[in-house]
Amino acid sequence: MRERERKMGRGGKGKACRVNSSGGDTEDRTGIVDGTGDGLISNNTNKKANQGDVDNVYYELWHACAGPLVKVPQAGDLVIYFPQGHMEQVEAYTCQDGKTEMPIYNLPYKILCKVVYVQLKVTLLPEVKQDGPSPEEKVSPVLSQKSSACYHSKKLTPSDTSTHGGFSVPKRLADDCLPHLDMSVEIPQQELVARDLHGFRWSFKHIYRGNPKRHLITSGWSQFLNAKKLNTGDACIFLRGEDGGLHVGIRRLTKQKHTASASVISGSSMQHGILASAFHAVSTGTMFTVYYRPWTSPSAFIVPYDQYMKSTALSYSVGMRFKMTFEGEECQEQKFAGTVVGIEDIDPIRWSGSEWRRLEVQWDAPSETSVRPGRVSPWDIEPTEVSKKKNMPTKNLQKRAPPIYLSSSGHSTAGRDDLLQCPGESTPQRHGVLKGQEERILGVNERGPLRPPMFLVPSPHLDWGRTKTRLEKHMHFPIPDSLNCGPGSILTFSDGKRVGSGISNMCSPPFTSSEFHDGVGASRTLAAPNVNSSNACTQERTVPNAKDETEVPLAQQYGRKITIFGVEVDICKNPLELPSQQVTTFGELPKSCAALPTTSQSSTSIPVQVSESSKSASEGFSENQRKNCCTSAN
Amino acid sequence: MRERERKMGRGGKGKACRVNSSGGDTEDRTGIVDGTGDGLISNNTNKKANQGDVDNVYYELWHACAGPLVKVPQAGDLVIYFPQGHMEQVEAYTCQDGKTEMPIYNLPYKILCKVVYVQLKVTLLPEVKQDGPSPEEKVSPVLSQKSSACYHSKKLTPSDTSTHGGFSVPKRLADDCLPHLDMSVEIPQQELVARDLHGFRWSFKHIYRGNPKRHLITSGWSQFLNAKKLNTGDACIFLRGEDGGLHVGIRRLTKQKHTASASVISGSSMQHGILASAFHAVSTGTMFTVYYRPWTSPSAFIVPYDQYMKSTALSYSVGMRFKMTFEGEECQEQKFAGTVVGIEDIDPIRWSGSEWRRLEVQWDAPSETSVRPGRVSPWDIEPTEVSKKKNMPTKNLQKRAPPIYLSSSGHSTAGRDDLLQCPGESTPQRHGVLKGQEERILGVNERGPLRPPMFLVPSPHLDWGRTKTRLEKHMHFPIPDSLNCGPGSILTFSDGKRVGSGISNMCSPPFTSSEFHDGVGASRTLAAPNVNSSNACTQERTVPNAKDETEVPLAQQYGRKITIFGVEVDICKNPLELPSQQVTTFGELPKSCAALPTTSQSSTSIPVQVSESSKSASEGFSENQRKNCCTSAN
DNA sequence: TTGTCTCCCAGTGGGAGACAA
DNA sequence: TTGTCTCCCACTGGGAGACAA
Numbered sequence A, B: 001m002r003e004r005e006r007k008m009g010r011g012g013k014g015k016a017c018r019v020n021s022s023g024g025d026t027e028d029r030t031g032i033v034d035g036t037g038d039g040l041i042s043n044n045t046n047k048k049a050n051q052g053d054v055d056n057v058y059y060e061l062w063h064a065c066a067g068p069l070v071k072v073p074q075a076g077d078l079v080i081y082f083p084q085g086h087m088e089q090v091e092a093y094t095c096q097d098g099k100t101e102m103p104i105y106n107l108p109y110k111i112l113c114k115v116v117y118v119q120l121k122v123t124l125l126p127e128v129k130q131d132g133p134s135p136e137e138k139v140s141p142v143l144s145q146k147s148s149a150c151y152h153s154k155k156l157t158p159s160d161t162s163t164h165g166g167f168s169v170p171k172r173l174a175d176d177c178l179p180h181l182d183m184s185v186e187i188p189q190q191e192l193v194a195r196d197l198h199g200f201r202w203s204f205k206h207i208y209r210g211n212p213k214r215h216l217i218t219s220g221w222s223q224f225l226n227a228k229k230l231n232t233g234d235a236c237i238f239l240r241g242e243d244g245g246l247h248v249g250i251r252r253l254t255k256q257k258h259t260a261s262a263s264v265i266s267g268s269s270m271q272h273g274i275l276a277s278a279f280h281a282v283s284t285g286t287m288f289t290v291y292y293r294p295w296t297s298p299s300a301f302i303v304p305y306d307q308y309m310k311s312t313a314l315s316y317s318v319g320m321r322f323k324m325t326f327e328g329e330e331c332q333e334q335k336f337a338g339t340v341v342g343i344e345d346i347d348p349i350r351w352s353g354s355e356w357r358r359l360e361v362q363w364d365a366p367s368e369t370s371v372r373p374g375r376v377s378p379w380d381i382e383p384t385e386v387s388k389k390k391n392m393p394t395k396n397l398q399k400r401a402p403p404i405y406l407s408s409s410g411h412s413t414a415g416r417d418d419l420l421q422c423p424g425e426s427t428p429q430r431h432g433v434l435k436g437q438e439e440r441i442l443g444v445n446e447r448g449p450l451r452p453p454m455f456l457v458p459s460p461h462l463d464w465g466r467t468k469t470r471l472e473k474h475m476h477f478p479i480p481d482s483l484n485c486g487p488g489s490i491l492t493f494s495d496g497k498r499v500g501s502g503i504s505n506m507c508s509p510p511f512t513s514s515e516f517h518d519g520v521g522a523s524r525t526l527a528a529p530n531v532n533s534s535n536a537c538t539q540e541r542t543v544p545n546a547k548d549e550t551e552v553p554l555a556q557q558y559g560r561k562i563t564i565f566g567v568e569v570d571i572c573k574n575p576l577e578l579p580s581q582q583v584t585t586f587g588e589l590p591k592s593c594a595a596l597p598t599t600s601q602s603s604t605s606i607p608v609q610v611s612e613s614s615k616s617a618s619e620g621f622s623e624n625q626r627k628n629c630c631t632s633a634n
Numbered sequence C: 001t002t003g004t005c006t007c008c009c010a011g012t013g014g015g016a017g018a019c020a021a
Numbered sequence D: 001t002t003g004t005c006t007c008c009c010a011c012t013g014g015g016a017g018a019c020a021a
Helices: A002-008 A026-032 A051-066 A085-096 A169-179 A220-226 A267-284 A304-311 A471-474 A548-559 B004-010 B026-032 B050-065 B081-093 B171-177 B221-228 B267-283 B303-310 B471-473 B546-562
Strands: A078-081 A112-113 A123-124 A150-155 A167-169 A189-195 A199-210 A212-215 A235-240 A246-251 A286-292 A302-304 A321-327 A333-343 A360-364 B078-082 B110-112 B121-122 B148-154 B167-169 B189-197 B201-209 B212-216 B234-242 B246-251 B288-289 B301-302 B321-325 B333-343 B357-365 B630-632
Touching: A002 B546, A051 A150, A078 A304, A112 B026, A123 A246, A150 A169, A167 A169, A169 A235, A199 A220, A246 B357, A267 B288, A286 B267, A302 A304, B004 B121, B050 B148, B050 B234, B050 B246, B078 B303, B078 B333, B121 B321, B148 B171, B148 B246, B148 B321, B167 B171, B171 B212, B171 B234, B201 B221, B267 B288, B301 B303
Parallel strands: A189 A246, B148 B630, B189 B246
Antiparallel strands: A078 A112, A078 A302, A123 A286, A150 A235, A167 A212, A189 A199, A199 A212, A235 A246, A321 A333, A333 A360, B078 B110, B078 B301, B121 B288, B148 B234, B167 B212, B189 B201, B201 B212, B234 B246, B321 B333, B333 B357
């Protein structure tokens, strides 16, 4: 019912920031001003919003941070999962060139799944019937979530990111998102507490001073900057939720090539893992989990069913003109036109007939802002000529197709591996054509019992015996050593005077910053033995909880046929590892690797509601959810 | 030939530090004193040692850091690979509880492999014959590598890690490892340049002052501390190589539970990946890569063939007494006695008959220093009663065994999955007994072409537009933002005076430091536009190179039957993610995730020689290599 | 309205000897 | 011989208004 409330209860769909009209007074919005315990300004208790609203706020913040193009399916959505794309994502993460020899699994190139649960971590269950829903069980996309939440983003200026001084608050941001100051006093100021996507709370001093007067965020800002490793050009997002709570998000400029050596298992083992997981899930009817980062891969590999079907209903031909949407400056969507110059399987051996990146394209004009792929998938583009619809009912996602034989060698020698081959399935795979995609899901003969997905959620554990750092004064947890970093020592060239001493630089190779994101400075244990560890605070992080009581039932209610869709707060990922189009979604993601124990209790999972309503969204993932208040200061 | 030289050319095997007798004069060892460019002390050019020596030095440093119990096989060694153990390692990394449902692959529980190449990244090729070597091709373990290298380690005191002042150098360390100072001057001092395991160069000021006089390392020390995130109790290792080069290593105390959410793919996909990789390699006769961290898992899962065979030659029974070696204080090996209290398959369904952790044990005395497992593998222990040898030729590692059937469900319902099952192989697996382990490697019918393993080596790329930090003055690369961290702002309780300001702490939950190892403080782009980026230096990091000309030939020379064994410099791993017994081997490992592009050029791979000599080491991996100079100051 | 600069000054921490274990 | 402490002081950077775009 909470879901229903949230989905149905709001109207309006626009891009204008809806300023809470009843909130013109200070009182109504100072729920965002948490008591900070030092008595300065704590005029309001922590007015806890109900869970639904909190979820919603985080959902909006997530999308505000993620940018306009990032679409995450909702619970209830039918999607097509492309293992190829998944492997590309992993390749991107593991710096592989994708040339690893992989066996050919007897795995369809696309797998129809239903989304059950979104938790920033994706778990899919292959549909037993791979031929799409019957009309009556047609997916019913959710009503758009309307929201009165308001956010503004500001691109950080050099002054904002300098070590001297704080953050210059655009007036509209202050007016719309921050609690109003008492302008009657000499120097109006207050303390703000804002939550980030991890639920971490950051306190800031908000002051109105200077000549001419302006809004500034001073204390706490540099800690935030450092912790998030923000640079000039990155954006900071302030969002005021319906509950009045203030939230901060960030969005990195970083077009920097991400690279990661995940080094837990080898890259090719990961590739194997992807295929084997999907294969296992398909053949046993069990769920599987996907870490989905639509902003990571050049293309999203989980495609809404309707969007996919729409693309299969068209024929594509060389010479065809199309448009494709990219993200431009300031969250603007930007369309580029191009021409299809080739159509061919990207991997005829392993994924014969797959539409994945099947279209070779040429772009009309070069662009500096977007990196545009040379190959796209049909559902990525909108044809701009009227293409003739195919004479096919959209229903037949699948017809009887000859089985695919297995070869453990990926080579065209077509070596067969008896160990991997399925008994009685040895007809060579027919090379698919774009029209009339066919496949057959192979025998699903036994299913393991369904287990609830293991959501690995970070949870605090103790870190006593440390003194409190300045950062800890602004972020409301004992900060571990690695966060306990100032910007370090800087050999300053900034204003002409050079600060040097003792040992000079030896020459150094040009290193990427990301190359060093380990080895980060840390505080050290203080020499003095009288460290007063009793000052470490103990309040729980009040992140929107993973509703433990919901997760399991949810999965169980769908039973074996459900698909789970979740997203994990991967607080551990290095955002530099995120690719060029990296947006800081739920990974606004601290920059270095954190080790997160799965102890329980608190959790950073942000559950998103299960969709049940029946309005049909023709394409894309509930896009309108994110269109409420996309203003952008600066 | 270089390998031969290195292996044969040295004699002597002892624990005493061999001080280079010809090096009493300053000259001979000041090769380690690099010109720093500021004219202070740069009396010697960078006397580059030959590659072999460099490799050897790094090898020794690696083992000095890794501790006495960490054994890495050498090229040429025959080893048994246990997928179970590999999965445990991944579980440990991914915080899984190991309860994921995994399919039963048709994969033997142990796989005989030969080691060809060690590069801090392990690639194995299953032997076609799984029955062990014939007598004439009996493995010929290498001669121990003798070395005149000398190292000392010092456990860091609170003073060493305090923000005030530097590192107090034990006299013996200074005498044995550091270049001698010119004592004729008023205040003897010099600059040191030391390489760490990544090949990164750290410069330190070494001074002899105070009253009474003592050796100190001042400038550069705190940068090193911060970058490595060292704390009181961690150890710092100084090693002088034969070439005279100075090297630093660290060894963390951190018994801290490691936790990692590797979040590239899901944990269960990783498990699948391990099994599928090994299976694919076994069935196609190709190589596979293993990230081997013997200090990560409670037990090493790559066991020397001889050690394994020795263990199979004994019978184990309940009540049997044994000893097992653990690491105690100060690199001391420490033996604990215990009793076998049970013998049973740890996973009778999937790994029936496997010796992996087959022995349930009880320890005689509790220990605070070591965490001791409740289950061990036979090769982990030394029986202390005389056990009757089994009447079996050691030759038959394998006999004809009934094939193992496949079930994709891990359940005892013994569900079968026709998709995964091998044709004609459906006899239920016989439950093995410890005596006479039997198995048969299933048909190897086709092999893919051998490709050289893809060594993902980090390589620098540009990071211009930043001013040089103080850290960069001591570490000879432009430091990326995340390294550019001082210990941050500290609310000081250390000496009674509390430093506080502005915004007070809000209460916070007890958080693990590792939970935050992302979000680490960073420097920010300086406001001033006149950043003089031309000051960024461009010298290449002169890490011992991955000998590109060697890697491929090596693999090819062995052709299809070889096994590759390597270790990667996983500069990316968060060492906090390393488990309790974590030693900082090649992962002395900066603490946070770095993103490392694979651009080429320079490389951090540390190739280790291929072993070809013929002295037989009965057990363990070339252990004597690390016993040359294990002194430990303090 | 807001970005940049410079000034002020408190806080931090590197580096030294004193002193003690 | 070496660990701890305290003192000194240079440097860093938060925070303010001035000023200009």
